[in-house]
C-alpha cells in the first residue's frame with residue numbers, strides 16, 4: 311500500500327525530507343509550505359524536475375539522491391486528507407502555524423512527527439489538536455537527522471552529514487496503527503539514522519541541548535559596552551568559564567527536576583535524563599582534545615572549531631551581536647522557558663536558569679519570568695506547559 315507523507319516546511323530540513331521521501335518506492339509526497347509565497351515559488355522553481363540531494367559520506371565520497379514531490383501547496387485541505395504521516399520539518403517558532411493549518415483535516419491514526427520537535431512540541435500539539443491528538447500517534451525526534459544546507463532554493467540541497475542514531479519519543483495514545491509506528495519513518499530515512507526510542511517525552515526535554523546557547527550568549531555579552539567589535543568572536547573556543555558553569559548549573563537543575571518528578575511519580579522512567587557534560591563526552595569525546603571538564607570539552611571540540619558568534623556587520627569591519635538569531639529567539643521561548651515551566655510544576659527552584667533567563671528575556675524584549683516565577687505576559691507565546699493551562703504533573707499523563 312502506498313504511503314502518503316505530508317512534509318511541512320520550506321527550509322533545509324523540508325528540502326531533505328521531501329526529496330528523500332520522494333526517492334523511495336511507493337511513497338506519495340505532498341509538501342505543505344504555509345510561509346508567505348514560498349509554496350508557489352518552490353512549485354515554479356522546481357517545475358517538472360526532481361529535488362537533488364548531494365549526500366556526503368564520512369569517507370569523503372558522496373551520493374546523489376533524486377526525488378520529486380507530488381505537489382507543493384500552501385493549502386492544508388489539499389495536503390492532509392488521506393495522509394499517513396505528517397512531518398514537521400521547520401524551526402519551532404513556525405510549528406504553531408502548521409498545527410493550526412492542519413487541525414481541521416487531521417484524522418485518527420495519522421502519525422504526526424516532529425523532526426525535530428524541540429521542547430514543548432508535545433504540549434503545543436495536544437493543546438492545538440485537542441480531542442484528535444490522543445487518537446493520533448505523535449512521534450518526536452530529538453534533533454534533525456542531518457546537517458544540511460540548501461544550495462539552490464527548491465532544487466538542490468547538500469546533506470553535509472547524517473547522524474548514526476537519533477533519539478525519539480513515541481506517544482501512541484489511542485491510535486491504532488498496525489505494527490511499529492516508527493517503521494514507515496525509518497523506511498523514509500533509510501538505514502541512518504537509526505531511530506532509537508526513549509521512555510517518554512520528559513527524557514529528551516530534560517536533556518535538551520537548548521540550554522547550550524543562552525548561557526554562552528550571557529557569558530559573552532552581559533558586560534558588553536554596546537560598541538561595535540572589529541571581529542566576530544569565537545562562539546565555543548572563546549567560551550568563558552562562567553558560561554560553562556552556568557550551562558552545567560542549568561543542567562544540574564534539570565536533573566534535580568527529574569529527581570523531583572520521579573519522587574512524585576515513580577512510574578515515569580527518567581533514567582535517560584543525562585547531564586550536558588555526560589552527553590558531550592559521549593557524543594563528542596573523541597573530537598575533544600581535552601575532556602577533563604565541560605568547559606574544556608566545549609573549547610576543544612574540533613566539530614565546533616571556528617564557529618563564530620552571530621553578528622551583523624554595521625560598517626565595513628565593524629560588527630554588532632545579532633540578538634535576533636535563534637540562539638536566543640528560539641532557544642528561550644522554545645527551550646529555557648519550557649524547562650523553567652516544567653521545573654515549576656515539579657516544585658524545583660532554578661536560580662541559575664532564572665539568572666540566564668532574566669538576562670536573555672530582556673535582550674529579546676520579552677517578559678517570561680517575574681521574580682522567580684514564570685508568570686510574565688509573554689509566557690502566552692512560549693511553549694511552557696503553563697501557557698496551555700497545565701497546573702500539575704498529573705497534566706502530563708496523556709502525553710506519557
Ligand code: NAI
Pocket residue numbers: 319320321322323324343344345348399400401402404407425426428453454456457458459
Ligand atoms: P530553516 O532556517 O531552513 O527554515 C527556514 C524555513 O522556515 C523557511 O524556508 C520557511 O519555510 C519557514 N519559515 C520562516 N519564517 C517563517 C514564518 N514566519 N512562519 C512560518 N514559516 C516560516 O531551518 P532548517 O535548517 O530547516 O531547520 C529546521 C529545524 O532543524 C530547526 O529547529 C533547526 O534548529 C534544526 N536543525 C537544523 C540543522 C540543519 O543543518 N539545517 C541541523 C540541526 C538542527
